[in-house]
Amino acid sequence: MFSVLLSSAGVASAQDAGRDTDRQHPRLETPACAATDPSATELASSHLVLAVRDAGRELLLLDGSTLAVLGRCQLPYALEGSPLRSPEGRYIYAAAAGGWVLRLDLQHFGPLLGTRTGLALSGLVLSADGRWLLAGHTQPPSLVLLDAGLNVVRSYRTSALRGGAESAVSGVWLAQARKSFVVAFDTLPELWELSYDPAAEPIHDGLVHDYRMGEAIATAGFLGMRRTPLPHPLRVVLADAPLRHLLAIAPPDSPGPDARSGTTLEIINLDIRRRITTRALAGSPVTWGGVAFTSGTQPWLALPTGPEGRVVLIETRGWTLHFESLAALRGVDAMRSHPATPQLWLHATEAAPSDTLVLVDKDDWRVITTLREPGRRWLPVSFAAGGRQAVLATQGAQAEIRLLDTRTLRELRRVALAHIEAVFALDGPAPDTPQK
Numbered sequence: 001m002f003s004v005l006l007s008s009a010g011v012a013s014a015q016d017a018g019r020d021t022d023r024q025h026p027r028l029e030t031p032a033c034a035a036t037d038p039s040a041t042e043l044a045s046s047h048l049v050l051a052v053r054d055a056g057r058e059l060l061l062l063d064g065s066t067l068a069v070l071g072r073c074q075l076p077y078a079l080e081g082s083p084l085r086s087p088e089g090r091y092i093y094a095a096a097a098g099g100w101v102l103r104l105d106l107q108h109f110g111p112l113l114g115t116r117t118g119l120a121l122s123g124l125v126l127s128a129d130g131r132w133l134l135a136g137h138t139q140p141p142s143l144v145l146l147d148a149g150l151n152v153v154r155s156y157r158t159s160a161l162r163g164g165a166e167s168a169v170s171g172v173w174l175a176q177a178r179k180s181f182v183v184a185f186d187t188l189p190e191l192w193e194l195s196y197d198p199a200a201e202p203i204h205d206g207l208v209h210d211y212r213m214g215e216a217i218a219t220a221g222f223l224g225m226r227r228t229p230l231p232h233p234l235r236v237v238l239a240d241a242p243l244r245h246l247l248a249i250a251p252p253d254s255p256g257p258d259a260r261s262g263t264t265l266e267i268i269n270l271d272i273r274r275r276i277t278t279r280a281l282a283g284s285p286v287t288w289g290g291v292a293f294t295s296g297t298q299p300w301l302a303l304p305t306g307p308e309g310r311v312v313l314i315e316t317r318g319w320t321l322h323f324e325s326l327a328a329l330r331g332v333d334a335m336r337s338h339p340a341t342p343q344l345w346l347h348a349t350e351a352a353p354s355d356t357l358v359l360v361d362k363d364d365w366r367v368i369t370t371l372r373e374p375g376r377r378w379l380p381v382s383f384a385a386g387g388r389q390a391v392l393a394t395q396g397a398q399a400e401i402r403l404l405d406t407r408t409l410r411e412l413r414r415v416a417l418a419h420i421e422a423v424f425a426l427d428g429p430a431p432d433t434p435q436k
Contacts, residue, residue: 032112033073040070089429123172136169175243191228228273340387384425
């Protein structure tokens with residue numbers, strides 16, 4: 001039986017006008033996981049594969065090398081989105097139905113913790129140092145910052161600097177190199193960047209003034225919101241690898257240019273906090289269906305677009321679009337890659353004669369191979385062992401999970417596991433990561 005406790009929101013030392021210290025956030029703490037392998041009592045240092053079943057309420061913890069089932073977790077609320085693993089490997093964080101943020105403890109299968117941060121989550125992100133989580137919500141429109149123990153540190157009102165209606169959050173992302181989170185909204189014409197770097201520069205937003213000095217007063221950069229104004233609300237569809245640039249289009253009901261054509265790609269630079277250029281596309285891009293990768297020393301983006309699922313390659317140094325390099329491919333609606341893999345993995349769900357994975361060489365754009373399982377659908381590919389292995393899975397009563405060597409494409413392991421709905425690779429900590 002799940003026990004729920006009420007707990008007050010915590011308070012951070014830095015000041016912010018959007019902070020809400022009075023809201024009560026329901027908490028839970030309950031046993032949820034048990035070992036199925038008696039020898040698997042502590043998994044914090046292990047490479048794992050996480051399989052999801054039972055409409056997101058059952059998690060199977062598999063050994064990342066053998067695919068043997070090590071443990072099983074029964075969740076009080078259904079998993080939503082991709083789980084996040086802490087840097088030292090001990091904890092798995094996940095967004096769940098009903099606005100809950102959950103934490104699984106892999107050390108001796110400790111209790112599950114949960115905090116309800118809203119009614120409906122639109123995204124959850126974990127800082128690179130494992131100290132902070134940021135939860136975005138559609139209901140109620142809000143951002144909530146938590147610490148690693150799922151204590152609420154601060155709530156942010158998702159409105160313009162001078163007030164007004166609050167906007168639902170459309171997405172939150174980690175900018176690891178910048179030590180920050182990036183936030184986009186449904187109706188607010190702004191992008192936000194929240195720095196978790198204690199040495200972050202002060203924010204000069206121009207709203208609060210020292211009238212004796214006639215100049216703006218800076219607010220703290222640490223855990224403060226740095227705003228990028230936009231001409232209209234934007235839907236972010238992709239970002240470059242360092243998350244310095246965001247690629248976006250206006251939503252269909254926006255008054256911006258995409259309301260008419262749906263094809264203007266806007267590139268936003270977060271360093272200078274403005275749009276730097278636009279590019280025309282033949283069709284509307286698939287939101288976060290693309291991928292950032294490097295070919296030689298050149299950074300690229302690949303983005304599936306339009307009803308036909310054609311892939312556009314984007315050279316990010318000059319924002320040059322290449323439409324013909326992968327013109328033969330159709331029906332692509334998702335792409336995956338990893339810095340350590342030599343291929344792009346393209347998922348064509350509408351391909352004939354069946355759902356298809358197409359592997360493309362990063363350097364010369366040639367198709368290396370195609371993978372089909374007639375009568376089955378592929379789940380999104382994930383990468384394990386630092387990108388040296390690909391985790392592939394199919395859906396259905398005859399579902400399977402398999403490991404492939406990404407260099408040779410040799411199959412390393414295959415297991416049958418019925419009725420899986422999603423699969424995620426969760427690598428263990430790097431050798432030099434301190435354990436908590």
